[in-house]
Amino acid sequence: MPGAIHAEGLVKTFGDVTALDGVDLDVPEGTVLGLLGPNGAGKTTTVRVLTTLLRPDSGTATVAGVDVLEHPDEVRRSIGLSGQFAAVDEYLTGRENLQMVGRLYQMRARAAKERAGELLERFHLADAADRPARTYSGGMRRRLDLAAALVVAPPVMFMDEPTTGLDPRNRQALWDVIKELVSGGTTLLLTTQYLEEADHLAHDIAVVDHGKVIARGTSDQLKARTGGERVEVVVHDREAVAPARAVLARYGPGGRGPDDVSVEEHTRKLTVPVTGGAKLLAEVIRDLDAVGVEIDDIGLRRPTLDDVFISLTGHAAARAQEDGNGGGLQRKEPAA
């Protein structure tokens, strides 16, 4: 039985840009799929097709069992989309905006009022609730938009990078509301560049790159594919990077020799996938010491989804600028 969201072979080109290159997806009812990928991967285009805002060149999709291309109006009735359908009326207050959405969805006045009050509270907008939305800051407007999308719980919900631009406190608030929504039976497709977010919220993750789903599974399954743990070493000076790399290569999977070891020159950090756990660390320290490499830090860590992405695509991905939002994926420009 196809899931609440089902897509097969979605293709969409814009001029000579292939935004979607055969996307297949299946999201079982009541679950969260995290669509994870770097800038330009095709996440928003996928959401636009599934929410009837854009026709694909080819491929098929159903949402809540209804064909997106044949019955877009019917699809629109059973979905919610964060940010875009939730048009904020500038001249209404935050509270009035949320109550109006409730009324549009046929909630009783009292229930709409209660839900509005609850969401204003949760997104830390209570103090500004009775001011017109046009006086809101960018972040406040963003939160009001999200709250508006959450007034009613549609059977299927799409959120395109919902936490971009939210501070940590409001991101947590959104995560909590999302979890409640899903435990109430809503199916959610969420796009994100943030590994931490996909890890936290999604039952299943589909990694997209260049308009294709290149891997899918649970966060743990994806991490397991990259081969367990890693040893991470920060050497004391730049000259030590090369000898340290030679030592660490002995502990790697062996397939690519020194290339098994990834190096971040500016932080003097070397990373190698290993099997063997904590007692291996003592051996590594001894071996590095034997060749005179001085280290500032060493540790064992589980792979992150960054590691997953690198190992799947082969092309380097880099941690996004520290933005208080956890690690993000960004495609690095290929070396000239």
Ligand SMILES: Nc1ncnc2c1ncn2[C@@H]1O[C@H](COP(=O)(O)OP(=O)(O)OP(=O)(O)O)[C@@H](O)[C@H]1O
């Ligand atoms: N309307 C459009 N006209 C031309 N090109 C487009 C259009 N929409 C998307 N694209 C291109 O399609 C590709 C995929 O874009 P998309 O917006 O789906 O990526 P994304 O994964 O959402 O990226 P981001 O993380 O930056 O939001 C990009 O190369 C983009 O430039």
Ligand SMILES: [Mg+2]
């Ligand atoms: Mg996008």
